[in-house]
Amino acid sequence: MKKPKVLVTRQVANEAIALLEPAAEVKVWESDEPIPRERLLAEVEDAEAVLSMLTERIDEELLTRAKKLRIAANMAVGYDNIDLPACKRRDIWVTNTPDVLTEATADLAFALLMATGRRLIEADRYVRNGEWSSWSPSLMAGQNVYGATLGIIGMGRIGEAVARRAKGFGMRIKYCNRNRKEQAEAETGAEWASLETLLRESDYVVLLTPLTEETRLLMGEQQFSWMKPTSVFINVSRGGTVDESALYQALVSRKIWAAGLDVFQQEPLPQDHPLLSLPNIVALPHIGSATEQTRADMAKLAAANIVAVLEGRKPLTPL
Structure with a gap:
């Protein structure tokens, strides 16, 4: 047969x-x-x-x-x-x-958060390009991670895993989700918040929602305007959840400080994409689960x- x-x-x-x-x-x-x-x-x-x-x-x-x-x-x-x-x-x-990719993706999300907040990729290029000639107090100064406020949009399995990592860094954790996650709140100290409150109060925002009709272009001009000028935006969900033109404008006008992106609306990302022209972007080739x-x-x-x-x-x- x-x-x-x-x-x-x-x-x-x-x-x-x-x-x-x-x-x-x-x-x-x-x-x-x-x-x-x-x-x-x-x-x-x-x-x-x-x-x-x-x-x-x-x-x-x-x-x-x-x-x-x-x-x-x-x-x-x-x-x-x-x-x-x-x-x-x-x-x-x-x-x-x-389940099988939860921890690897959470690792990547937190690594992207740290690399963006502390300007690690930019600093590596600075050394490799021979630009490091002296030390100064402002040299590659980034944003604090330990003790900062983290906002997680989408508190599923990966969101909860990111929250566990953030707890180890002494971060205050806020999350926005359709349903309250009481067990995650008890385990990590996370606080439920509306999307607007989360964006206004967070130093780091990590987007982890699936792409649905409800989440398509979830982050747009209005949402970026709510964020702090010192805040860092991280997307490890789907490219379609973000209005990339609005993100570009928010970064250029310094409405937000930086962004770390593992996903994009068009993949592979064209080399002439406007986001790649910005120094305050860390761009990865959709490698959330790549171990x-x-x-x-x-x-x-x-x-x-x-x-x-x-x-x-x-x-x-x-x-």
Whole structure:
């Protein structure tokens, strides 16, 4: 009996492929570059499962071609690249990879906060470019981290993990979330606040919401105007949650002090993007979960979800 076909849209950890091979014929797009759209559409026509990345749109066009598809397993927490209603109409499972990337992403968020607040990337360039000729009291002076006020927008698993790190730095923590998180409040001392209050009172603002219709362009001109001129904005959520033109203007006019960004509306970011012209920006290439161990765990969880569905069981992390 012929095994069902699984399409893996990027090279992933060998352990994940090993999980799939006993149950399926595995077709891997063996490149670090995204699979071309036309090739993706052709390959899914006879696939019963796809292990996808955020770079692949699982939309109406693709689903119309993928007559045999039973599961789309996204190797990410986010799933704004997948048309959930269209999958539901076709009884196609959609899964993501929560939990396994929480701590790695929280590490990155806090590292980005510190690198931006203390001007670490700028200081590194200063030394490498041979500009360091003497010491002065104002040389690469940044903002305090220890004892500062941190505002977390989106107190999910990653937000709570960031709050735990902030507690170790003696930070006062405020958070904005649809629901109160009493356990997180008890554990970290975090205080619930409205978005406006959080933005007005925080020295650092970390955005960690998923991209939904409610959060699209959540941070715009009005929101940046509420922030302190010494405040630092960090985005480790999705690029679509921020009005980048408004952010650029806030940075140029010094309405806010600096920004650290791991995500952008267009990825990869064009080299002529206005934000890259600013010295008070730290820009990263969407590497929130990028540790070798975490990416392997994400791939294995996505593979385990696929195997469960192909064997007639419910997946581990269904959306």
